[in-house]
Amino acid sequence: MALVVQKYGGTSVGDLERIANVAKRVIRTKVAGNDVVVVLSAMSGETDRLIRLALQAAGEPNPREYDSLISTGEQVTVTLLAIMLNGMGFPAKSFLGFQVRVLTDQAFNKARIMSIDTERIRDGLNKGMIAVVAGFQGVDAENNITTLGRGGSDTSAVALAAALKADVCDIYTDVDGVYTTDPNICSNARRLDRITYDEMLEMARAGAKVLQPRSVELAKKFNVPVYVKSSFSDEGGTLVTREEKDMEKEVVAGVTYDRDQAKITIVHVPDRPGVAARLFTPLSEHNIIVDMIIQNASVQGHTDLTFTVSRKDLREATRIIADVVKEVGAEKLEIDDNVAKVSIIGVGMISHSGVAARMFDTLAREGINIMMISTSEIKVSCVVEAKYTELAVTVLHDAFRSDKES
């Protein structure tokens, strides 16, 4: 008997018929002799509907109230699935964030899980029940409802799997696994059977939407085997796991892109110790994630500093930075949200030289100008003009993946 955590995304629970489909899968797993913990997202479109209501109610909704509002979407799906399972004769119990309890910090809209109390869920499982847990939500130490950010239900599922020491965490979604790149852009994109945590992490960070990056970090940290599967088919699937010797050693596992990028340049910054900290500390204090940072070589004691943030954070970041710009004596701010990031990712890069150069060359041949570059051991990312996104992805996939078997 295994303990299985199954997470179903918004399209998998989009209406009652689809929830019934989820119920069947859950029952199949239960009947096979497993303990089952189900984690659900809200019905697809519901969170967006609630966000629209919040934005109609106020231009900048109070973050505490906003989280409490949008957390209702998951409350509806978990109770409906529990009602269905009970109705089919399988005792089931729903758990909300405060009932589990999933304790988070107080960073509303992008809270991080601090701890999960597994006692009540274990208690339910021990009584033979199926536990149905609301993804995306937790509570802070004062019982305020918090949410974990877009895709947070993945993180809920992996964190629960880790806390419960589950044997596996299945992430059911509307695609049947992780692809070498977006099949909507490249018709020759192929599904990977396996991918390492590190590759998946870089792919998720670099814009692949299949898993929330934090969920992959957690899976790696606690060594939770994660299967990405389709909730509409039994075929396919990709196992996200630690690197093992018998795994394929492709130089590049995948090509990703991220259109949710905005670029901020601070022009003519005095090149003194402490200036960068002075700029980035307030952003971090406002929980704004800065992705790439580039600083040019200093000329006559001044430099230009460019960084990228998520588009939704651009307004707030600009407001925060504008104050600091005066203080540190920089000349001005320039912003550009007409950019995208394309990346190539693969653990094989560690042992292959020339990968980055080949990427730059491939882009250059198409006349695509590279505005920013950032590299890690297993990733190279380039910021380019947004209009070149599809072209860049296609030529990079052709260059690195099209002739390989996954």
Place this chain on the structure above:
Amino acid sequence: MALVVQKYGGTSVGDLERIANVAKRVIRTKVAGNDVVVVLSAMSGETDRLIRLALQAAGEPNPREYDSLISTGEQVTVTLLAIMLNGMGFPAKSFLGFQVRVLTDQAFNKARIMSIDTERIRDGLNKGMIAVVAGFQGVDAENNITTLGRGGSDTSAVALAAALKADVCDIYTDVDGVYTTDPNICSNARRLDRITYDEMLEMARAGAKVLQPRSVELAKKFNVPVYVKSSFSDEGGTLVTREEKDMEKEVVAGVTYDRDQAKITIVHVPDRPGVAARLFTPLSEHNIIVDMIIQNASVQGHTDLTFTVSRKDLREATRIIADVVKEVGAEKLEIDDNVAKVSIIGVGMISHSGVAARMFDTLAREGINIMMISTSEIKVSCVVEAKYTELAVTVLHDAFRSDKES
């Protein structure tokens, strides 16, 4: 400075525009120098939508899950109002049942409030905030979400007013007060300026939908002055209060009707001690409220026993009673859900004789057969065929109220 509890019903928060209207009223009260605690229902229609989803998910939805599902409606309205108030520059904080905390028993769908912890709300008020509390919901000792039954937000509001020792509890609804009878049936129905707790209680129990009976019981118990007002107008209003010497002494304050009635007759019950207890204890254990009970005089050691329940409970009540019927050796069960209850209510009845006789006579003149009668000090109720409801109400209002000034 007073502490004011304001409750707004579903039609008053039916969309964002109406919630904005509520926000304005709340701010007006706050700016006038009061501490304000707002209690909200779900948007009109939303609870019904959620109930439909639950009934589509299973024929008999699990009660715990059902309550957790339908409680989301209030979570949406309280957070939206709090977002709006904050957006308008008035610090506000929403409180859900588990956050307050409103502790109830475990009778899902019709839970009763055991205690209310006022500390967090007081804390918010002391910081100058407006507290916005989700009506209708609480939690039991194990943190399961419970709901208080139809109209439960009235009870939430009065219970909060009592716990907070509020100066007044305003119940905003879509009518401008309590009427002598339903104006949709009698064009000459008139609004009452005042009504006693006891009269209001009997009227609510007898079918007047303006306040949930439990809210009136609580108001009487803790002597909370309750104003029933329209959220769409500043005119009118009815004060529900204890009886005072200068209050009008009408014989009959109002005429009510209740179509949510079903009649169960147990035929040929052996007339032994303990039989009635044997019949009604299991109903009470299933939280089924029995309204009227009539037992005929015993003939040859047997009697017939008739009682009424809410129509929604008829199926369950019949199932429960069917088992007991065999055990006690009764002959059979007869059920009839084609009935309605009409009532006349007034504290003046205590000192006026002949009121009941005049009621029976009024109905008889119209050829309306009386199937059951029940009386209290300040009320006479008759069960009649459902098709006579409007006629009975009209002739009783004409007989007892039409020539009076309220």
